[in-house]
Amino acid sequence: MIDRHGIECCDTVEVHEDLCKIVTETMPSEDELYDLAELFKVFGDSTRIRILYVLFESEACVCDIAACLNMSQSAISHQLRILKQSKLVKNRREGKSIIYSLADGHVRTIIAQGREHIEEA
Amino acid sequence: MIDRHGIECCDTVEVHEDLCKIVTETMPSEDELYDLAELFKVFGDSTRIRILYVLFESEACVCDIAACLNMSQSAISHQLRILKQSKLVKNRREGKSIIYSLADGHVRTIIAQGREHIEEA
DNA sequence: AAAACATATGAACAATTATTCATATGTTAA
DNA sequence: TTAACATATGAATAATTGTTCATATGTTTT
Numbered sequence: 001m002i003d004r005h006g007i008e009c010c011d012t013v014e015v016h017e018d019l020c021k022i023v024t025e026t027m028p029s030e031d032e033l034y035d036l037a038e039l040f041k042v043f044g045d046s047t048r049i050r051i052l053y054v055l056f057e058s059e060a061c062v063c064d065i066a067a068c069l070n071m072s073q074s075a076i077s078h079q080l081r082i083l084k085q086s087k088l089v090k091n092r093r094e095g096k097s098i099i100y101s102l103a104d105g106h107v108r109t110i111i112a113q114g115r116e117h118i119e120e121a
Numbered sequence: 122m123i124d125r126h127g128i129e130c131c132d133t134v135e136v137h138e139d140l141c142k143i144v145t146e147t148m149p150s151e152d153e154l155y156d157l158a159e160l161f162k163v164f165g166d167s168t169r170i171r172i173l174y175v176l177f178e179s180e181a182c183v184c185d186i187a188a189c190l191n192m193s194q195s196a197i198s199h200q201l202r203i204l205k206q207s208k209l210v211k212n213r214r215e216g217k218s219i220i221y222s223l224a225d226g227h228v229r230t231i232i233a234q235g236r237e238h239i240e241e242a
Numbered sequence: 243a244a245a246a247c248a249t250a251t252g253a254a255c256a257a258t259t260a261t262t263c264a265t266a267t268g269t270t271a272a
Numbered sequence: 273t274t275a276a277c278a279t280a281t282g283a284a285t286a287a288t289t290g291t292t293c294a295t296a297t298g299t300t301t302t
Contacts, residue, residue: 036239
């Protein structure tokens, strides 16, 4: 049995083909897989996770977050942009400041599940 | 008010300092933040997500997974190594093959939450 | 109006990473 | 033992990404 890369494959052909059939049926679309990976990439940076932990406690403006995390305004602003693009965070203007807050309950759940996994392992 | 980067910060000093205090208390340790980010990075690649979707259906050997996803054996093997390091996947030998399977229920939960978030947005 | 404040953003650089290619390791069959 | 099979892995390359620096945008105060 030869796959499309020209590599011979192991001999359990029946199981093999059944599995491929089921998988191609249940696998999300290319677009959705891409979006999913993009979403998890956003969680894959400790600066962004720290920002989310700040917002777990309270909404906050950019300079508050920067001060709490002891990082530059620019770095935080760039990261907030990414968090906002993936709709994990929303913002509103209040005078000169822009106040950021969590957009969604999923953020907490996803991070909680991640921590559980790590603690178990 | 000047933060440690020498940038002037906004004027709401009281709220500001209270928030910083609470945040530093509730924020996980540096090590745990790093581990968390590392874990989510693993989900942040569509090839690895596809591999997980294969394993949602059934345990499978490397060449089965490669064939299902139409990718090279080497690419899949490299990615399985990363999935195993983060304990999302486990393996056992069976003759010439190495059979991979999900290590944990958290994998399904985390991916399900991710999909929910995307569908809502 | 100008000055000060708060945030956003483009360019650049360093660091990380996914895949390919070649090859090594380990298992089974002849 | 030798050949074939299944998987793992090191090196190399291309692509992505986080931060800094400089500067732009938008708001408020004087």
